Amino acid sequence: MTYDATKAAKFHPGRIVATPGALEAIRASGQSPEIFLAAHLEGYWGGDLCDEDRLLNDEALIDGSRLLSAYRTLRGERIWIITEAAGDNGWRASTCLLLPEDY
Secondary structure (H helix, E strand, C coil), X not given: CCCCCCCCCCCCCCEEEECHHHHHHHHHCCCCHHHHHHHHHCCCCCXXXXXXXXXXXXXXXXXXXCEEEEEECCCCCEEEEEEEEXXXXXXXXXXXXXXXXXX
């Protein structure tokens, strides 16, 4: 996965957390969680997300609803990042890095 580190975040993530499984999968691939998190915050939703979910994410940047990104590590493990909404004001409560089976 590549991303442009000069891009600014499109939203505030709230509290950032990760499941142990996601952290292990990312580290086992020789990558860092920060790479995936930066891509998510910059609006790169990942190669494993369908067009409908990409459109919902783009709308969520405007209406403040939930955001979902789906990536793969270099070893092929799927990683999701979910940013939860905390109200109609666009405030984001938290962002979680997780494996799909952790959901």
